[in-house]
Amino acid sequence: MRLRLGFLLSIVLLVSCQSTAETTKTVDMYNTSGDMVGTARLLEQPDGVQIKLKLEGLTPGFHGVHVHEYAKCKAPDFKTAGNHLDPEGKEHGLMHPDGAHLGDLPNIEADAGGLVDAELMLPGATLKEGKMSLLRGEGTSLIVDETQDDGVSQPSGNTGARILCGEIKSGNKSESTESPTDPTEFNEKQEE
Numbered sequence: 001m002r003l004r005l006g007f008l009l010s011i012v013l014l015v016s017c018q019s020t021a022e023t024t025k026t027v028d029m030y031n032t033s034g035d036m037v038g039t040a041r042l043l044e045q046p047d048g049v050q051i052k053l054k055l056e057g058l059t060p061g062f063h064g065v066h067v068h069e070y071a072k073c074k075a076p077d078f079k080t081a082g083n084h085l086d087p088e089g090k091e092h093g094l095m096h097p098d099g100a101h102l103g104d105l106p107n108i109e110a111d112a113g114g115l116v117d118a119e120l121m122l123p124g125a126t127l128k129e130g131k132m133s134l135l136r137g138e139g140t141s142l143i144v145d146e147t148q149d150d151g152v153s154q155p156s157g158n159t160g161a162r163i164l165c166g167e168i169k170s171g172n173k174s175e176s177t178e179s180p181t182d183p184t185e186f187n188e189k190q191e192e
């Protein structure tokens with residue numbers, strides 16, 4: 001009897017793991033020259049969205065990182081991404097008493113070789129539908145800044161230029177359900 005219960009329990013655990021595994025998203029990060037310099041892996045959690053950042057080619061030291069309101073990374077200044085994502089009308093900064101924006105994240109640090117391997121958390125955010133969704137509308141974007149976020153200055157923490165950008169959109173190629181084009185179909189049409 002005890003064995004059977006254990007078996008049932010492991011099935012329940014397996015099923016619940018699978019449902020969270022479906023809400024992941026990998027975002028390609030680009031610099032202002034259009035080179036891909038890393039990825040951000042987004043993972044839906046019960047209390048927010050976890051972001052695993054792997055980047056290269058940065059200036060060693062601290063950099064601000066934020067989710068912005070539009071999924072439009074147009075070089076060279078990435079201004080097309082808009083302001084920090086802020087669905088609740090708060091002030092900027094993780095240390096601001098009336099903060100923070102939903103898109104405000106802790107600074108990341110690039111090592112002496114310019115590499116970043118960081119795990120960040122965006123509390124309250126989701127990849128599912130709703131006001132706090134990173135995929136609402138046409139999506140949002142993740143931007144890394146030239147310098148560190150001071151945590152209080154308005155409107156964006158005095159972070160200097162935007163240096164990396166990645167678009168967070170629904171319907172990424174990895175999650176697409178579209179079937180690949182059948183090459184024989186093309187041939188048949190040509191013969192007609």
Ligand SMILES: [Zn+2]
Pocket residue numbers: 066084091092093100101103104155156
């Ligand atoms: Zn902000």
